[in-house]
Amino acid sequence: MMLIRGPGVYRPQADTRLLARAVAGAGIPASSHVLDVCTGTGALAIAAARLPVKAVTAVDISRTALASAWLNCRVRGIRPELVHGDFRSVLHGRTFDVIVSNPPYVPCPEDEKSTGAARCWNGGVDGRAPIDALCARVPDLLSVSGTFLMVHSTLCGVDETLDRLRTSGLKAATVARETIPFGPVMRDRASWLAARGLIRPRQTYEELVVIRADRPRK
Template identity: 55%
Template structure:
């Protein structure tokens, strides 16, 4: 898939492809209304339409990402609305049949709001600054019978995501996993991650997972 990617926009990579595979295996319901949080280049939004979605709302906080995703979806004449903003803007269109999310999840030493390209990965000291917000709002984002698929690293707590989603009324399970070597961002933070106890000494790999959460109605 050839995509325009303005400078600083998150490049589709292992977590993108893992989430895309999980979406395909989940088999979107025909005519689904889909929300994609943290769209980047719009790669997942494009894949969602090609896999049966009737419409996609794609959201990103980084303006160059919004411009990239708008170009990539409009040039293909796809039913994708790309919005500049965060989860608050996404909620305006809720509920959705499917929510796809590749939020920032990389732990960092500062809790200050990042800017530029770091918007795509910096997520506070425990990596959960955005994940917790997403988990808390997931139930209201979904239609009855709706599904959320979220990808993140084991560094920021797989069990915590699963348990939080379950506590918020969703049926939850891990549906995809892969082990990946550290990229440049994590290699540059290895000393911090070791000091914080988030990785073992000398560890230079992470596990990526896709967690599925379903709003099942009794």
């Protein structure tokens, strides 16, 4: 899928495609209102809108990302609601039937600034800052029968994500996996990641996972 991408906006890659396939196979009801968190180019919002869903909302902290998402949706005849801001502090009082997200999750040194394009992938020293924020925020944003789908690397701690979601009362499981070679960012950080014990020396690949969390059926 060819997408317009402004400066500093994340280019959809293997993680986006893996999550899009999981969304397509999730059995989302036609009456669903879908929220795409950290939409970037709008790739996942577009994937959701192609399903028989009721509405799509996309949120991003970057105005350039939202402009890119608007253009990519517009040329495809898709009209999602676009919301500018940090998902931690916007959308209060609202709920959604399905939430999808490809958040920043790459571990980075504490002294590295997450500006420009790096903001799209830097997830803090353990890669979990946005992930943990999502795990805390999603239970308030999900409808009574809602579903949450998120992709991230196994370097960030899959069990911790599952535990956080389950502790909040959701039923959570890993529903998809894919092993991919390191891209440029991971190759540049390989020595630092190995020194922290996150990968083995000379490791050149990572495993991605899609985690799904649902409200328990009553």
